[in-house]
Amino acid sequence: MNEKKRKAHIVLVGFMGTGKSTVCQLLAKRLGYDAVDMDAEIERREGRRIKDIFAEEGEAAFRKAETEALFEILARPDVQIVATGGGAVLAEHNCEAMLKDGYVIALTADAAHIIARVANDTARPLLQGNAAAAVNRLLHERKRAYDFAHLTIDTTDLTPQQVADRIGEGWLQLG
Numbered sequence: 001m002n003e004k005k006r007k008a009h010i011v012l013v014g015f016m017g018t019g020k021s022t023v024c025q026l027l028a029k030r031l032g033y034d035a036v037d038m039d040a041e042i043e044r045r046e047g048r049r050i051k052d053i054f055a056e057e058g059e060a061a062f063r064k065a066e067t068e069a070l071f072e073i074l075a076r077p078d079v080q081i082v083a084t085g086g087g088a089v090l091a092e093h094n095c096e097a098m099l100k101d102g103y104v105i106a107l108t109a110d111a112a113h114i115i116a117r118v119a120n121d122t123a124r125p126l127l128q129g130n131a132a133a134a135v136n137r138l139l140h141e142r143k144r145a146y147d148f149a150h151l152t153i154d155t156t157d158l159t160p161q162q163v164a165d166r167i168g169e170g171w172l173q174l175g
């Protein structure tokens, strides 16, 4: 965290279940910034649930809506804490935009913890059916996808509050 402070949003990236949405709310409260959850924003703009966008129009249509939402969010003038969707990093131009307008923090966790966190949730279309197998396959496919971040925090043995505190302390120390 350095010269990017003040002019940049804090942008949380990471695989599904690493805690982006949860930490976003806690961090926004702690720092007094607005919390923006991209998945919620897409659902609001589209007027339907993410799993329905996937079912009715397919993943490509969702990715297009995701990029549109990301660019609109990043262009807002006030500093925000942004929780991205787990696949928002799959398009290189999305990553470039995040690095330009944000301080990008990647949250990680080991596969077993991710599976335990997301297995019983029906909201994620890419994890329906055998969630553990899907997590392992996608983690492999996305092995390097989150490496572009300015900072990486392994959340495996941390609570969401501890993750938010760690980020918040670093941010506030910069003055």
Ligand SMILES: Nc1ncnc2c1ncn2[C@@H]1O[C@H](COP(=O)(O)OP(=O)(O)OP(=O)(O)O)[C@@H](O)[C@H]1O
Binding pocket: 014, 015, 016, 017, 018, 019, 020, 021, 022, 023, 039, 083, 084, 085, 086, 087, 117, 118, 124, 155, 156, 158, 159, 160, 163
């Ligand atoms: N550090 C943590 N320790 C334990 N449970 C956690 C942690 N972070 C998140 N969780 C839990 O895991 C679940 C998924 O968290 P969350 O929705 O914040 O993940 P996400 O990264 O936003 O996922 P997605 O990419 O699908 O939006 C929630 O039930 C949340 O309470």
Ligand SMILES: O=C(O)C1=C[C@@H](O)[C@@H](O)[C@H](O)C1
Binding pocket: 015, 016, 039, 050, 084, 085, 086, 087, 088, 123, 124, 125, 126
């Ligand atoms: O990792 C992904 O590709 C996704 C993660 C979620 O946040 C949602 O954006 C959606 O379920 C897709």
Ligand SMILES: [Mg+2]
Binding pocket: 020, 021, 022, 039, 083, 084, 085
């Ligand atoms: Mg989320």
